[in-house]
Each structure stands twice: as structure tokens, then as C-alpha cells.
Amino acid sequence: MKLPRWFHMLGSPPYVYRLAGRLGPWLGAAACLLLVLGTYMGLVVAPPDYLQGEVYRIIYIHPQTAYIGMMAYVILAFAAGIGFIWRLKLAHAVAVSAAPIGASFTFCALVTGSIWGAPTWGTFWEWGDPRIMFELILLFLFIGYMVLRAAFEDRDKADRVSAILGVVGVVNVPIIHYSVEWWNTLHQGPTITRLDGPSMTSDMLVPFLLMVAGFTFCFYWLLLMRLQAEVVAREQGARWLRELAAEGRA
């Protein structure tokens, strides 16, 4: 199978390292801007919910962090799969970088959801709720991926074995997404991804989407930072890295 040129470019560690270094700050700046603006609009400008009152304002962080966790896992699985099939070390580096970020955001989604559940559902935690359970499994998948890697001294072996777990676990992501349609759960049905458009008024939808964009930029910024770290760790002794270090830019 012939692969396009950009694919080979993205297989080159110095190219990826520099590209990440150039893109990162812009993503970080965009993330800060969007998150500050979104938080302000969500907490101050947006009106209170007619049913839930002020507590609904968790809606500007809880679904977003949950979505980042799921996206992080899809990227992890996709990258691990590419790394496994084409033996591309950089793809494994992407998967490794996505794991701790995804785990932390999934944890955040579980905690903020729990805080939201207490006043609205009357419970912090419900073992019978499918979405909560599959979200918890997502957290365990991230942790499992990291623990499995740590069990191997040899990085190549860790790459290959952890990739299998990474790819298999991706079935969990669509289950989380569709859980509210497949089962009766405490969670509400889809609000944003509906065929007839989002069922949210625009003064709530705008900060909601600003926060989605802000967290997304933030995720990629963090991913690139970790990817740079991972590339440096994997390229110890490589000529380009020695030159970079000698230049003092490192």
C-alpha cells in the first residue's frame, strides 16, 4: 500500500517536534481565550435554567470534559492502531501522550457529574446508570493502558501490547454516546447532536459551544506538549536532538 507524502513527513520525529513546537502556543492562546470567554458567558451572561436554576451552570464544563475524554480515547485508539499496523513509533507516541490527558478529563467529568447529580437527581452516584458506568470503564481503560505500558521495560513491546488494549477498548466510546438512547438512564437524551438541531436556546448554546471549542484547543495543546516530551524521550541520542540540544534551544 502506497502512503501519501504527508504520512511520511508525520513519521519524521524532528519534523513533528518542530511542527508541534510551532503550533502549540497558538492552540494554547486560543484555548485560554475561548475558555475565559466561555466561562464568563456561561456564569454571568447566560440566564438561569427555568427548571434547575443556577446549578445547571455545570453544563458548561461537565459535558465538555466528558467529550474531551472520549475524543482522547478515539485518538489514542486510532494512533495505537496506526502504530501497530505500520510500526510507526510516532503514532505510539501520540497514543501515549493522549492517555494521561484523557484520564484526567474523564475523571473530571465523573466528579463534576457527581456534583451535579446530587442536587438534581438526589444522588452523587448511581451504579445502575449505564452512562456513568461506561464512563467509569473509560477511565479504567485509560488507567489500564498506562499501567500495562509501565509493566514492560522494553518500549517496543509496551507499544505493541498496549496498542491491542487501546484499539479493543474503543468500542466503549460509541456505547457511552448512545447509552442514553439504548437504555433508560438518569442522563437526558441528546441535546446538541440531534437531527432537528440543538434543543438549547442560543444564549446558553453559545457559551456551551465556546467551552467545547476551548477545551478542544486545550486538549490539542496539551497533546502536542506531551508529544514533544515523548519524542525527545524516544529519540535519545539521535543526531537532530543532539544538534537541537547543542544549539541551546532545547
Add this chain to the structure above:
Amino acid sequence: MNEFFLMDGYAPYVWSAYGITLAVLIWNIWSASRLRRQNLERARRAALPEGPGRQAKVRRIS
């Protein structure tokens, strides 16, 4: 202003959720930049030709 912080009685819920999210964001930024700095520092030290910064290459046999 005070009303804003009280969140109509939901202050503990709203502010703890936002606080935890902020903490997660800060942890992510801190840990990612620390990891990059540490790995670059290690690469820099390994690239030094000689001198005090250079660490002896000892392979531990386990």
C-alpha cells in the same frame, strides 16, 4: 455581586465543579510542561561532550 457568588444557594455545587475543572486544567498544563522540560534536560545532558553534566552510562543488570 454577592448574589453571583451565592448562585441561589447552589454555590457549593457550582463552585466546587468549576474549581475541580480548573485544578484538572492546571495539573495538565503543569505536568505536560514539566515532562517536556525534564526530557529535554536529559537530552541536553546526554548531548554534552564531557564535563560535570555528563552522567556515566551504567547499565544495571537485573
